[in-house]
Amino acid sequence: MTRVLVVEDEPQLVRALEINLRARKYDVDAAGDGATALSLAAQHPPDAVLLDLGLPDMDGIQVMRTLRRWSRAPILVVSARNTSDEKVEALDAGADDYITKPFSMNELLARLRAATRRTDGPKGASSAEATGAESGVVRTGGFTLDLLAKKATRDGAAIRLTPTEWHLLEVLIRNRGRLVTQRQLLQEVWGPTYRTQSNYLRVYMAQLRRKLETDPSHPRYLVTAPGMGYRFEG
Template sequence: MVVEDERALAELVGTYLEREGFEVMITSDGVDAVRLARQADPDVIVLDVGLPSLDGMEVCRQVRTHSDAYVIMLTARTEEVDTLIGLSVGADDYMTKPFSPRELMARVQAMMRRPRTGVASGQTAGSVPREPVRTFGDLDIDGDGRDVSVAGVPVSLTRTEFDILLALAREPGVVFTRPQLIASVWGPNWVGDAHLVDVHIGHLRRKLGDEASRGRYVRTVRGVGYRMGTGR
């Protein structure tokens, strides 16, 4: 779904997507976007920040209450605070206008290669090993159910936040660099700012109640990257 009030840009993005075999719906209105997202359950939403009736930030916030679609936000604003706000309401990625449609297609394709559930694409639940529930102190991570809790209290994560946490939890003794996390979560063909990882890690820590200075659950290894903490 393309949500963009600049008609020419919306049609251009839609054309590129259709050439790649995607079924595309286009709307220029924020309220309509929330309704369509609920009805059609799209895999990916390309969402402009500046929309009439309901801006992209609020659209994303409302969509996240019922949809796990990947969300790429488009913004004409370059200030870092706008990026942070967009990701904090549940966006997975962002692009600043003007942008290359080919780069947007590369990001969409990389997202579509990520499974929508804990089961790998093209496989049935019975054909792959079950994910064990991983525990780090008070933190429990259920890979199959995609559930996370701290001290028994459920924690609501975006799909990208969960995927980052699970990637780290699967190899708790391994330090992941940003490029390694990107390859694991976004896919090896993803293009964009590697510091996007840091923003998602920051939101993940906040939701887990994990102070960066302590790193109980997600620990920073200075000059290298991130690894799982012990939970203590």
Template sequence: MTTTDKKVRILCVEDDPQMRTFLLAQLKARGFYVQAVRDGAQAIDLAAIFQPQLVLLDLSLPSLDGLTFLRRLREWSGAPVIVLSAHDEEPVKIKALDQGADDYLTKPFSLNELLARVRVALRRAEETARLRSSATGSEAQRPTYRTGGENGLVVDFARRNVRSGGQEVHLTPTEYDLLCELTKNAGKVLTHRELLQKVWGPDYSGENTYLRTFIRHLRRKLEPDPSQPRFLHNELGVGYYVPPPDLDAV
């Protein structure tokens, strides 16, 4: 749980009654405030009322499938979403990550692994919220990364603010953490393994699908032409890098 006094709100969207009962019991026993629902359409309505801080999502749902629920949720909520699915195929994982999932756990899974991933997702979201709330309006010198001139890519680390082409860009906590690792090591190629371990943790060192998908998300949001990236470059078979900062930004 987070360091706040209030219980963390978790929404569990799960079609299987036994799994739903299991998740409810285990999460409540650990102090979480949990609401559970089996239907995707009902889950959208409940999410709007409940305002969850984390969502556990099955993909095979009646009425409204999990991917559609996820796409609609991402229109207004940045809460971390962990997909719990029996499907282990890479295309299914990519679709879920493309729609805005932060993590993907294949059934059957151990309770300890699920709880560990919940803690990671909540820590990342809490750190993002804490830094945003502590940012001041001071115009004093702030550590920033800037490349591409006046209308290029700008990352304000103190405010956790990102701009591209002169416009503010909204990133999820995971997208921001990935961009932050690259920009803080600007000009240096970070390997797939390095990025996966730094952003997702040591248990994710082989999840190259995660990395490719989130790089694609960032290019869509940051690049003028994602097919010819100016900022997020690929070193084939090795990793990714961003250009060194502009000289006048150093």
């Protein structure tokens, strides 16, 4: 059973999330502050985290950075903060998705399902088979990706990628040299209900370029076909 850690200091929202998650057969742990969340995560490692940023004892970004030292569980930020800079900061800190309050419970549950599917990975095939790279290692002139170990390095330094970023890369590498449409990427990575949400791709591709490309404004490997999709050249 999938275990979800809810980190939220609004009791009514916590109750609503607990009811909806347990009705769908999730195990739920709830914490009203950052310290309790980190303690619970250490005792009962979660399969996914729903994290508010405005906690009473510490900022949610700090909680996320601490979790990311040892956990690869997908983290979905659920916050009233809605500026682009705040979303980018959360993604940089390790968030896999960002949901702005108020939100639809059905949308949150769909995004949670998508995030846990990405972490589970493809069934019946190794990551190397899924990407067509027998060794699971992709080397370029700028960076190296170990798709089996989920390790990325650039100029010899380790780069942390989120599960969503890895999934995007795997789809692009599987189609190396070929255009992958926005619709196809959205469907494969986020699911069929997100096929028109091209803003997701723009945010995540910008993140990947900043982490991997030498010159993110003039990408060599993660190439855009304007209005159409993306292509991995390497």
